[in-house]
Amino acid sequence: MQIGDLVTAWAISDHKRYIGVVTAIVLDHPYKKNIKIHRYKVFFPNAPHDWWNEGTWNKKALELL
DSSP, X not given: OOTTOEEEEEETTTTXXXXXXXXXEEESXXXXXXXOOXXXXXXXXXXXXXXXXXXXXXXXXXXXX
């Protein structure tokens, strides 16, 4: 995934998929140089909860469009 890619995430509460855009990519463990696991900051314009646009997402929770 890259910045600007469209992704979807599934909401457990209402069983719907929501479309968002990747806005940033960060390392999961920035203090460990040998672990290269990335997390993604995603903006969802119609997020079901406010906290969806806070924090980061792992690759398993997102599906690339």
